[in-house]
Amino acid sequence: MDDFLWRALLGGLGVALIAGPLGCFIVWRRMAYFGDTLAHSALLGLALGFLLNSTIQLKLNSLLMFTTLSVSIAIALLLVILQSQKRFATDTLLGILAHTALSLGLVALAFLEGEGLRIDLYAYLFGDLLAVTRLDLYWLYGGGALILLCLILIWESLLSITVHEELAQVEGVPVVWVRLIFMLMVALVIAVAMKIVGILLITSMLIIPAAAARSFARTPEIMAVLASLIGGIAVVMGLYMSWHWDTPTGPSVVVAASFLFMLTLIHRSNYV
Numbered sequence: 001m002d003d004f005l006w007r008a009l010l011g012g013l014g015v016a017l018i019a020g021p022l023g024c025f026i027v028w029r030r031m032a033y034f035g036d037t038l039a040h041s042a043l044l045g046l047a048l049g050f051l052l053n054s055t056i057q058l059k060l061n062s063l064l065m066f067t068t069l070s071v072s073i074a075i076a077l078l079l080v081i082l083q084s085q086k087r088f089a090t091d092t093l094l095g096i097l098a099h100t101a102l103s104l105g106l107v108a109l110a111f112l113e114g115e116g117l118r119i120d121l122y123a124y125l126f127g128d129l130l131a132v133t134r135l136d137l138y139w140l141y142g143g144g145a146l147i148l149l150c151l152i153l154i155w156e157s158l159l160s161i162t163v164h165e166e167l168a169q170v171e172g173v174p175v176v177w178v179r180l181i182f183m184l185m186v187a188l189v190i191a192v193a194m195k196i197v198g199i200l201l202i203t204s205m206l207i208i209p210a211a212a213a214r215s216f217a218r219t220p221e222i223m224a225v226l227a228s229l230i231g232g233i234a235v236v237m238g239l240y241m242s243w244h245w246d247t248p249t250g251p252s253v254v255v256a257a258s259f260l261f262m263l264t265l266i267h268r269s270n271y272v
Contacts, residue, residue: 004130008239011132011140012253015193015205016231018144021151021224022189023210023231025182028162028220033091034183035203037079037098038072038190042199043105045071045191046124050112065139065191072187075101080180127198127250130242136195143192147185154178159220198250204257205231212261215268230260 026035045068053063075097082093109121123131157178160168169175193202209231210223217223238253
């Protein structure tokens, strides 16, 4: 295969490897809307990155990843602060933050394009898996290793919080800190996978493989492994579709993941 296909395959498999275990907790904790909120806020990070790039001449990809991660972390911290006040329901806060960040990003990008800066918004919204560079892979696997290491360290505590948050707090689990670390890990996933899968599609790679793995898993650990495996299969299928039928790569991967999810539903219904 050509080098760009190998890079696309490695990039997609890296996203699947990271997103699988994290996606399990998003499914268990019913945090899909939180993932969407951080993904939407990434567009505001993109706008800030392009704005800084016009004044500070740095590598654009690294700068965009830094600003996207910074905005996502800021949104996560703001959510924690607003949740602590207990004045609004979490889904209300997520809706406000998601649409505000998305709208600010679109308005900022419109002003930047008005200044003569041409931005390929489609590639950032839906990903450009076939344009993955070596630097993108370094960021992805470096950030992915950090995410998986943190997840291993807080695995038991995060499981305890997921099963029964009040009981975990009584048992001495630092609930607020564990929850915050998990939010920051999701923010980091979105930042490192943004170019590969796209802002609008990264949440689907967190949710769909994990949901598909749920039908076959008997333990949380097995579900995490199966989610990564199903995500990897979806990447291979999506690349095949994109290469042979000239379809958009990121959406093709998500379509493949959805197809695998439907197969698991059919399999489960046959054994109920």
